[in-house]
Amino acid sequence: MLESHELVVTWTSPDRPGLVHAVTGACARVGGNLTECQQFTSTDTGNFFIRLQVESASSRAELESALRELAGKYHATFCVDELGRPVRTLILASKAPHCLSHLLFNRDAGRLPIDVVQVMANHPDLADLAAFYKVPFQWQRVDRESKASFEQEVLRTVSNLDVELVVLARYMQILSPELCERLSGRCINIHHSFLPGFKGANPYRQAHSRGVKLIGATAHFVTVDLDEGPIIEQRVQRVTHSQTVAQLTAVGQDTESATLNEAVRLFAEHRTFLDGMRTVILQ
Amino acid sequence: MLESHELVVTWTSPDRPGLVHAVTGACARVGGNLTECQQFTSTDTGNFFIRLQVESASSRAELESALRELAGKYHATFCVDELGRPVRTLILASKAPHCLSHLLFNRDAGRLPIDVVQVMANHPDLADLAAFYKVPFQWQRVDRESKASFEQEVLRTVSNLDVELVVLARYMQILSPELCERLSGRCINIHHSFLPGFKGANPYRQAHSRGVKLIGATAHFVTVDLDEGPIIEQRVQRVTHSQTVAQLTAVGQDTESATLNEAVRLFAEHRTFLDGMRTVILQ
Amino acid sequence: MLESHELVVTWTSPDRPGLVHAVTGACARVGGNLTECQQFTSTDTGNFFIRLQVESASSRAELESALRELAGKYHATFCVDELGRPVRTLILASKAPHCLSHLLFNRDAGRLPIDVVQVMANHPDLADLAAFYKVPFQWQRVDRESKASFEQEVLRTVSNLDVELVVLARYMQILSPELCERLSGRCINIHHSFLPGFKGANPYRQAHSRGVKLIGATAHFVTVDLDEGPIIEQRVQRVTHSQTVAQLTAVGQDTESATLNEAVRLFAEHRTFLDGMRTVILQ
Amino acid sequence: MLESHELVVTWTSPDRPGLVHAVTGACARVGGNLTECQQFTSTDTGNFFIRLQVESASSRAELESALRELAGKYHATFCVDELGRPVRTLILASKAPHCLSHLLFNRDAGRLPIDVVQVMANHPDLADLAAFYKVPFQWQRVDRESKASFEQEVLRTVSNLDVELVVLARYMQILSPELCERLSGRCINIHHSFLPGFKGANPYRQAHSRGVKLIGATAHFVTVDLDEGPIIEQRVQRVTHSQTVAQLTAVGQDTESATLNEAVRLFAEHRTFLDGMRTVILQ
DSSP states (O other): OOOOEEEEEEEEEEOOTTHHHHHHHHHHHTTOEEEEEEEEEOTTTOEEEEEEEEEESSOHHHHHHHHHHHHHHHTOEEEEEETTOOEEEEEEEOSOOHHHHHHHHHHHTTOSOEEEEEEEESSSTTHHHHHHTTOOEEEOOOSTTTHHHHHHHHHHHHHHTTOOEEEESSOOSOOOHHHHHHTTTSEEEEESSOTTSSOSSOHHHHHHHHTOSEEEEEEEEOOSSTTOSOEEEEEEEEOOTTOOHHHHHHHHHHHHHHHHHHHHHHHHTTOEEEETTEEEEOO | OOOOEEEEEEEEEEOOTTHHHHHHHHHHHTTOEEEEEEEEEOTTTOEEEEEEEEEESSOHHHHHHHHHHHHHHHTOEEEEEETTOOEEEEEEEOSOOHHHHHHHHHHHTTOSOEEEEEEEESSSTTHHHHHHTTOOEEEOOOSTTTHHHHHHHHHHHHHHTTOOEEEESSOOSOOOHHHHHHTTTSEEEEESSOTTSSOSSOHHHHHHHHTOSEEEEEEEEOOSSTTOSOEEEEEEEEOOTTOOHHHHHHHHHHHHHHHHHHHHHHHHTTOEEEETTEEEEOO | OOOOEEEEEEEEEEOOTTHHHHHHHHHHHTTOEEEEEEEEEOTTTOEEEEEEEEEESSOHHHHHHHHHHHHHHHTOEEEEEETTOOEEEEEEEOSOOHHHHHHHHHHHTTOSOEEEEEEEESSSTTHHHHHHTTOOEEEOOOSTTTHHHHHHHHHHHHHHTTOOEEEESSOOSOOOHHHHHHTTTSEEEEESSOTTSSOSSOHHHHHHHHTOSEEEEEEEEOOSSTTOSOEEEEEEEEOOTTOOHHHHHHHHHHHHHHHHHHHHHHHHTTOEEEETTEEEEOO | OOOOEEEEEEEEEEOOTTHHHHHHHHHHHTTOEEEEEEEEEOTTTOEEEEEEEEEESSOHHHHHHHHHHHHHHHTOEEEEEETTOOEEEEEEEOSOOHHHHHHHHHHHTTOSOEEEEEEEESSSTTHHHHHHTTOOEEEOOOSTTTHHHHHHHHHHHHHHTTOOEEEESSOOSOOOHHHHHHTTTSEEEEESSOTTSSOSSOHHHHHHHHTOSEEEEEEEEOOSSTTOSOEEEEEEEEOOTTOOHHHHHHHHHHHHHHHHHHHHHHHHTTOEEEETTEEEEOO
8 A cells, every 4th residue: 555645636628517526526535635726717718727736545546547537528638646756858958058057956956846857959068067967968960951850859859758848948949840849738948038028039139229127038838939839937137228238138047047947847846737828827 | 596696715624634525515516616716735733725716606695504514514614705795894094195095096996895984093184085085084083091992983883884804004003902802813904014024113214224125014914912913915125225214115105005905905805814823825 | 695405417418538527527616515426328329328416505507507518518418407396297197097196196295206287188087086186187088180189288288387297197099290209208108018018009908818927017208109119117017827807907007007106206306318219217 | 558448446435525526537537438437425324435437548556546645635445446357256155055056157157257266165065066167165074163273264265365255155154253353344145034034043934934925035244243234135035825944945045046146246346335234235
């Protein structure tokens, strides 16, 4: 018999009366005790979302089996996981170290439940950083000719290493539409502006020209429409007229790191849900 | 038969397995459909808290009756209310208008579900403000001799007008321990500092002397221990060395108004729960 | 002879070596003692900006005369004013009371150095609010036919009442290009989004659709290009997926009021400078 | 002859009429052109503070010599430095890596103008981190017997390596009063609370017990009175009832790192001034 441990359940389905009762009933039947429960019904889409933490002597498989039957009836997708299990993560990066460093530091400090199974880059610069944190690093040049083969390698890695989450940690290449599709719902990017302001290239230069008083960063799920994916987290920082583009960039990079880190945490803790072009964050 | 309407349920009890299922089951049995559900179990105290929004064709009384039986079994306190029903509120004030003005403006704009049944003050200054917003105003001098009679009048008002919430909107008198007891759990004060920093008098002067870089405000439930009641909301604002005590006060008053307003909103929407000396805020 | 009082000097010119020394020298020659000095040189435009506070027994006219000679030599524009003198302000409004109420409350509380010489509106709704704060209010319907006459009336008011600042406090009409030109550099608008995100109509609806996690407000100088004027102040507030458009609007209006109020304060204290399409804020 | 370069001047003295003019005159006489100028006069203490950035073909020595004469007359202390010159810094640490890692990362990224000449610790844990960033690391056990010898070593290091700034990056030992005195005005500590709230040990545990809604960090100059030194920077982060002490600690550590980093930047850019028990920050 298993000792008591904690499971996390996420569930998405069209809304129907009695859903909370039904889902929590399935948990109760296998001896689970809820320690946390957050629920939301979207009036925009009619979708129902719930996240449960369940203290249980039952196994993950038992709870899954109890929910599977229900899920069929309610046309639901659901997931049961051990609370705090590190999510298998692939990070793509280029030259800028700040986001990668922040993620690896926090993972190392035990604050971010991810297992970085691989870092892939289109430049060699971050090899030492990855080595310091003891995560596997590989790189290959990406240009017009080699882009397809790099993306193939990404997909192979995702498949071979059972990757659950791909993080673009200031990876300075646009993914092909095919790759976006394949990674849909499990690929997070950090854009260095407060979207929808300053889409596209050089957002800090744009921000300087426009004379904004706050700069920001946006972590979002990657979709085929660049900079248009569902937003997970946004943060801003106050700036002044006196800051140059270079200074805005420096200030902004701290915001990028923190914003991406928070989005990854929310995903890894099973707190992010897709609701059309928006996210629901249950915390 | 009633048309469909929305009810809000709050429930506090010692934690027991199956509680969410049991409470949501009672809702389901009277035909309620949950549209929101937030739950928290305190590991400090072993208390279980839940807040539900229920779309239902049943009446408030039917749902209450369905829950009453359960509540006995689980040693729970619970409450059922119409969602958005204005909470009957008594505001105590002195001379400073900012908190009262902010509350009345927001109530008037339909953003704050309170019904201000009376404003009582120890100075006449705010009579015109109350009149502009068409809320009853009365005042009487409060000094050592008259304090007891003023507090009697407060209790009479609470009783006669079925007051559910008393708000101290910069009321510059210390309530007697007896009154604190009588209003326990339904009286909110705004303290003009980021507690536990700068308790007591003249917090902005203290903040200036100490040279802090942020000033704040704290809305809390009133208890016999001054400035020690359970905290509902806190906010801060950045300040600099160049600001005088008068300027800190001006900046701070905006923070006080916003902080108190938010605490009142949380209370009026049945989102605040007491958990020992702390609050649980379900939102 | 005048008693000692405090003057504020602002000066803009092409940058030249020795400018701070020259300008402060002119102050010193008429017996002024600097109590505050902020200076900035824009590397984008080569413009030099300085703001001084001067304790002086000399009159405003004496200091102006001392600076006039210098200004010719350096091709400068400058201004000398009594510190804290209320700026003569015309407010345009429509139906929404929040910005007007916030400005009038703060002026009344002595925190905002403006003198509201007139409120003009295209609806009668805010008459009572203006009356409560004892500021003159007039309104007239504005439609295609009457727009030109309303704008003529605005210009007449500006001229007759020596208006120094025009504030669009959620005035829901687009000013004609001619009026924008005539009020250039002395007309402030509040846009209910974090520009450049969500230009145009219904920004809160746009923000909801896009699923942003922060909403904001932008106060800017009015120019012919709508929503493109130099930004004076921006603020944001955190929101969640669960908030409806109506709730975003309610939350946002607090941000609008605070943002516009801050921009007006900066202008009235002579802290805002135009530097091409950007502002320089000396504080 | 020197090429044009940029110098930074800081000056503190009792306030006297004409000071800005006098100090900027000294700069002008050696051919300097001001690119930035911030000034503040403290009404609490009567002290005058100014920070200038000067583009100049003259050497640092020439400008110093021009100011020295003036400084005598005005009883001033002043400093001239090359703008952006890395400040020679000694960091003291214990086991927690977050503050040290953040400082070293930012120095490495060229965002923090410090030269970390030595890291000293009372535990060996951070040796690898220091090695990764190629800064010298030494450690020795500190207990009742060895504390004095460790502090002697600190002072020797300060002297031998011309250390200008000592940073306590979560160094978990109380400095002796003698060492505090010797490092007065050039030693910065990070306290893991929003002072003056939660002085002393275990501030996150205190914050949890008190149920605060924001937690913070305070960077301050070290004085003999523990947690009472002049505050340089403070930041806060929102927390909820549901976060455990461990989670508050994790969230708080990000705030600590950012707050300490900002304080070190302000010091290294010669923006911090002491004004009695407060700081003046010119930026």
